[in-house]
Amino acid sequence: MSENSSSRVSERAAELRAQLHEASHRYHVLDEPTIVDAEYDALMRELETLEATHPELVTSDSPTQRVGAHPSSAFAEVRHEVPMLSLANAFSEEEVAEFMRRIRDRLDQDISDQGGPLTFSVEPKFDGLAISLRYENGVFVRGATRGDGETGEDVTPNLRTIKSIPLRLHGKAPAVIEVRGEVYMPRAGFEKYNAAARASDGKIKLLINPRNAAAGSLRQLDARITAKRPLAFFAYAVGVVEGGSLPATHSQTLRKLREWGLPVSDLVGTADGVEGCLDYYKRIGAQRDILPFDIDGVVYKLDDLATQRELGFVGRTPRWAIAHKFPAQEQTTTVEAIDINIGRTGAATPTARLKPVFVGGVTVTNATLHNADQVARLDVRVGDTVIVRRAGDVIPEVVRVVAEQPRGAAPWQMPAHCPICGSAIVREEGEVVARCTGGLTCAAQRVQAIFHFAARRAMDIDGLGERYIEDLCDLGYLHSIADLYKLSLADLLEMKRRADERDGTTPETVKAGKVATKWAENLIEAIEHSRRTTLTRFLYSLGIQHVGESTAKALALWFGEIDIIRHLPWPILKLVPDIGGEVARAIDAFFSQDGNQRVIDDLLARGIAITDTHAPAPKLRAKLDFASLLAEVEIPKVTGKRALQIATAIDSFDALLAAKATVLVAIGLPVDTQESLQHYLAQAENRKLLARCARAATQLPAAIPGAASQAAGPLDGQTVVLTGTLVALTRDEAKAKLEALGAKVAGSVSKKTSFVVAGSEAGSKLDKAQELGVDVWDEARLMEFLRGQGS
DNA sequence: CAACCTCGAGTTCA
DNA sequence: CTCGAGGTTG
Numbered sequence: 122m123s124e125n126s127s128s129r130v131s132e133r134a135a136e137l138r139a140q141l142h143e144a145s146h147r148y149h150v151l152d153e154p155t156i157v158d159a160e161y162d163a164l165m166r167e168l169e170t171l172e173a174t175h176p177e178l179v180t181s182d183s184p185t186q187r188v189g190a191h192p193s194s195a196f197a198e199v200r201h202e203v204p205m206l207s208l209a210n211a212f213s214e215e216e217v218a219e220f221m222r223r224i225r226d227r228l229d230q231d232i233s234d235q236g237g238p239l240t241f242s243v244e245p246k247f248d249g250l251a252i253s254l255r256y257e258n259g260v261f262v263r264g265a266t267r268g269d270g271e272t273g274e275d276v277t278p279n280l281r282t283i284k285s286i287p288l289r290l291h292g293k294a295p296a297v298i299e300v301r302g303e304v305y306m307p308r309a310g311f312e313k314y315n316a317a318a319r320a321s322d323g324k325i326k327l328l329i330n331p332r333n334a335a336a337g338s339l340r341q342l343d344a345r346i347t348a349k350r351p352l353a354f355f356a357y358a359v360g361v362v363e364g365g366s367l368p369a370t371h372s373q374t375l376r377k378l379r380e381w382g383l384p385v386s387d388l389v390g391t392a393d394g395v396e397g398c399l400d401y402y403k404r405i406g407a408q409r410d411i412l413p414f415d416i417d418g419v420v421y422k423l424d425d426l427a428t429q430r431e432l433g434f435v436g437r438t439p440r441w442a443i444a445h446k447f448p449a450q451e452q453t454t455t456v457e458a459i460d461i462n463i464g465r466t467g468a469a470t471p472t473a474r475l476k477p478v479f480v481g482g483v484t485v486t487n488a489t490l491h492n493a494d495q496v497a498r499l500d501v502r503v504g505d506t507v508i509v510r511r512a513g514d515v516i517p518e519v520v521r522v523v524a525e526q527p528r529g530a531a532p533w534q535m536p537a538h539c540p541i542c543g544s545a546i547v548r549e550e551g552e553v554v555a556r557c558t559g560g561l562t563c564a565a566q567r568v569q570a571i572f573h574f575a576a577r578r579a580m581d582i583d584g585l586g587e588r589y590i591e592d593l594c595d596l597g598y599l600h601s602i603a604d605l606y607k608l609s610l611a612d613l614l615e616m617k618r619r620a621d622e623r624d625g626t627t628p629e630t631v632k633a634g635k636v637a638t639k640w641a642e643n644l645i646e647a648i649e650h651s652r653r654t655t656l657t658r659f660l661y662s663l664g665i666q667h668v669g670e671s672t673a674k675a676l677a678l679w680f681g682e683i684d685i686i687r688h689l690p691w692p693i694l695k696l697v698p699d700i701g702g703e704v705a706r707a708i709d710a711f712f713s714q715d716g717n718q719r720v721i722d723d724l725l726a727r728g729i730a731i732t733d734t735h736a737p738a739p740k741l742r743a744k745l746d747f748a749s750l751l752a753e754v755e756i757p758k759v760t761g762k763r764a765l766q767i768a769t770a771i772d773s774f775d776a777l778l779a780a781k782a783t784v785l786v787a788i789g790l791p792v793d794t795q796e797s798l799q800h801y802l803a804q805a806e807n808r809k810l811l812a813r814c815a816r817a818a819t820q821l822p823a824a825i826p827g828a829a830s831q832a833a834g835p836l837d838g839q840t841v842v843l844t845g846t847l848v849a850l851t852r853d854e855a856k857a858k859l860e861a862l863g864a865k866v867a868g869s870v871s872k873k874t875s876f877v878v879a880g881s882e883a884g885s886k887l888d889k890a891q892e893l894g895v896d897v898w899d900e901a902r903l904m905e906f907l908r909g910q911g912s
Numbered sequence: 913c914a915a916c917c918t919c920g921a922g923t924t925c926a
Numbered sequence: 927c928t929c930g931a932g933g934t935t936g
Contacts, residue, residue: 464922472923489923491929516924516927553930554921667932669920699918701933871917886927 196274238394249305282348295365302356310351418446454478465569481511579662603723774815834863845880
């Protein structure tokens, strides 16, 4: 080795040591971590490797030479008679196999090979804080943190506040026993605590993550604060034992601990050999997101205690155990830009463009920042280093900015103009979202509107993705949704050729004279196929504000025909349950725009066939009388009661519009109501609305006698919620079948929910159901029920 | 008018 | 899946 490279190695080692010291100090002493675990691990491993190949570089104060950090002086020190161990880590299957091979090799030297795979006690690796609990004659006398493994801090009063730590053991426990385990904060408690903290307007500090929360809570000097934190405990090992003995294996020891009243996780078990351990790793990994607490891997411990003793230690890590870690769910990266995205409704959503980073199994490059408030809360700026998490769900989020990094430029602000169309971006009073005011003149909104139209749950045009829509719009083939139905195969191919030319992406095969046409043929076919549709899908696909699937369905059910719906004044729309003033006005406003009416004309003229037209619902007819309708118009001071009073004297909108002032006085209304009504009637706009109501009410066709009344199903009046993945049915099929039996299928669980159908990997909805004591069906029960109903 | 329940809209990656 | 906001209800 040359002089030069050896000095570089020693410099790097010194640098790593400094970084690790600093990080460890901030983490353990200041409770303010600056780097995530994965990074710390990576630095530590690098240093370990360096020291392994250059043993002369090992210094006595190297972070590799101890497990944790200095205990803070605020707590009394406790020496661990039996040191608290730290485990070697494995990050891949190869490393696990290597670990097991090492054990075998070592044992083979000493004793004859007994054949068969080794048995391991397998456990989740809880993401919390390791502690030791001392019981004397069955009574909890002292608890300490791990500290550096040799010496920890006495946090007995804090530990006493944790309900899952027994203050007295059951049965015949040894006279003195030290139980080791992990204090952690369950996710639900963490969320609940933070929700309260958020509501406290900054008075209570937010907890960063459950693990930090657990560590921080235990290190409170005032145990009353600890008591307010939702902490829990799992036992997983034993230290000192006097006046008693333990079983021959670790798994039996855990069982004993459970007998003595200590909480041991249900997830512990045993596994044989590499294969068994890896199976366990996968099984626990699959459950990771739905567990009620955080884990960062699993631990394999050789089950037989005698063999453990034989294998012994390397430094402070045992040869007989290893932690197999999951891919990190948190990483740090830098914010390269903060862009804004314009949605279908014009909503301007800030998005962080991140330096690509591998988190929880995928590479993340984007993370939504939701809105300007969120950006301000986090104070994220371009150039900042941030922690990115891929939590329980799939969607990455920026957790926080790492303090002490050189800050980027000025605080981020929502731009005043849309980056796509240049229109003003406006945030309405009291709203969280800012919106581009460009409407359909904004290219981004136009593309999103067409994309929505083509969506599976809307017109279901398969193969029409965002990219094609963008190109079709940019190159002038598509101006509105109606244009979709005049696209020809030739148009599509020409568009593709021009787009490729523009981007310089013309494939070699095309240059060679071959043109790929299959995609275009499929798309034309898909557009063709979408022509036949239902009224619900059609209404939904128009992308009217506030009209999603369920509102579209209500409209279809109540009014029956697009030609009726497209001309209704909002007070009549408001008669439909679940449609209030805001939504009704949005629908009316949509249809009041000539451009939108023209698009609908075009669509219908080009052969959109709505297959399920019918007469208005009978329930609607009953509500169309003058008094009910008048109450919906929202004339100040004219409530339902007053409307009724007015209606007894004046029997129609026409009569009301024609009524002289003297007539209004004669009705006997209170003076303020009279004035309000007269003032209302004096305005041309209002008179126009009333006239429209009058006309629409008389023009709505009568109900078809006897039609549309649905047969009563066995699930009438029941509300069902589906969650998780079903095997035999898709969610949509299950929904359709349940609805056919009269059930209402809702999206979220509440007290009103009759029962929840939980498939595999059910998430928070299942928790909610259990919390509220709502019945939960598994898929088998649902299938059996459906069979019983003959479906 | 507050509490509760729904619905709509937006979101990431393979 | 989650948040925000609209609608209904006591």
